Structures are given as C-alpha cells and as structure tokens.
Amino acid sequence: xxxxxxxxxxxxxxxxxxxxxxxDQARIDAFAEITEDRQFIHIDPEAAKHTPFGGTIAHGFLxxxxxxxxxxxxxxxxxxxxxxxxxxxxxxxFLAPVPAGSNVRGRFxxxxxxxxxxxxxxxxxxxxxxxxxxxxPALIAEWLGMQMVxx
Numbered sequence: 001x002x003x004x005x006x007x008x009x010x011x012x013x014x015x016x017x018x019x020x021x022x023x024d025q026a027r028i029d030a031f032a033e034i035t036e037d038r039q040f041i042h043i044d045p046e047a048a049k050h051t052p053f054g055g056t057i058a059h060g061f062l063x064x065x066x067x068x069x070x071x072x073x074x075x076x077x078x079x080x081x082x083x084x085x086x087x088x089x090x091x092x093x094f095l096a097p098v099p100a101g102s103n104v105r106g107r108f109x110x111x112x113x114x115x116x117x118x119x120x121x122x123x124x125x126x127x128x129x130x131x132x133x134x135x136x137p138a139l140i141a142e143w144l145g146m147q148m149v150x151x
Contacts (some may be wrong), residue, residue, distance in 0.1 A: 001079040004121060004149065007113035015110050015125070016074030020132060021066055023058045024093040026102055031062040045100070052087040058098040063129055063138050070106030070129070071145075078121060080149045087122065087144035096136040105133040111142060 002010070025045070032038045040047045041057055048056040068086070077084065098104060109126040115121050123145050129138040 001081075002076045003079050004115070007078075007110070007121070007123075010110045011112060012111065014107060014109060016076070016108045018070035018073035018103045018108075021069065023062065023066075023098055023100065025056060025100045028056060028058050028062065031059055035059070035061065037061075051089050053099065056100040056101050058102070060094040060102065060139065061101050062126070063104060064092070064141070065112050066104065067106060067127055067129070067143065069135070070127070071108065071125075074106060074108050075125065078147045082101075082119075082148045082150040084147045086144055087146045090124065090142040092105075092139065092141040096131060096134060096138050096139045098100040098131055099128050102134075104129050104138055105132070106130075116146070121147045121149065123147060 009044050028042050032043050037059055041051055041053060042059055043056065045056050048054075062088050062146060107128045111124040111126050113124075114122040125145070126138075127141045129140075131138050
C-alpha cells in the first residue's frame with residue numbers, strides 16, 4: 001500500500017512493472033469475436049503473411065485492455081483504498097504492432113497525484129507497454145485513475 005503522504009515524492013518515478021503477458025492467436029481471436037473487429041490482419045494468418053506485418057497482429061485495443069491487469073501487478077493501491085475507477089486517458093498512442101505470440105508488459109510512472117477532497121485521489125500514470133525483444137513499445141498512454149480512500 002502507498003500512503004497518500006508519500007505520493008508527491010513518487011511523482012516522476014517509475015512505480016512498478018507488470019509481469020509479461022502473452023498475446024497469442026487464441027486471445028486475439030477471442031477479442032475479435034467479443035468486439036466484432038474481425039479485420040483479417042488480426043484473425044487470418046495466411047492473408048496477414050502478405051502484409052507489411054508478416055503475420056497477424058493484436059488489436060491495439062486488445063493491448064490497451066490489458067492495462068488493468070498490468071496495473072494490478074505493478075501499482076500499489078493507496079493505503080485505505082475502498083475502490084478505484086478508470087477515469088480515462090489524456091494521451092494515447094499506438095507505436096508498434098504486437099505480433100501474435102508476443103509477450104507484453106506495462107511500466108508505470110506516476111505523473112501526478114491530485115487530492116480531489118472527500119478521500120478521492122486522481123492519479124495520472126504514464127503507461128508504457130513494452131513488447132519483449134522489441135525496440136519500440138506497443139503503446140504509451142497517460143492514464144487517469146480515481147482512487148477512493150475510506151476512513
């Protein structure tokens with residue numbers, strides 16, 4: 001747990017790194033079905049071979065959707081937290097495709113922490129999703145989360 005009194009000293013520092021998560025073809029196919037985004041570059045390995053990607057790639061939104069799991073791994077909640085809610089993004093850029101079979105992980109840097117009163121803290125993290133063995137990250141985002149602290 002992170003004390004709210006420690007937040008200011010953490011601004012600008014990396015606060016955690018998640019485990020590696022595999023994005024295999026089965027995960028990509030399941031995401032395509034759930035979201036109804038069945039573009040061939042995601043679900044047709046044979047056709048995708050003939051693209052600049054050389055094979056199927058994960059949906060950008062699939063990679064982004066793993067941010068919550070990465071956060072649970074990497075970012076310690078505030079002491080006394082009752083709940084946290086996704087508050088959105090200030091910036092989001094998809095920088096590199098994630099080939100099927102890749103491992104990704106999230107790096108979190110605390111950018112700001114605002115006391116909104118009533119036990120509400122608005123935290124902004126820079127999230128960088130790395131692709132194992134790749135020079136460029138899959139995405140970089142400024143992610144806002146509201147944590148409610150009780151008591």
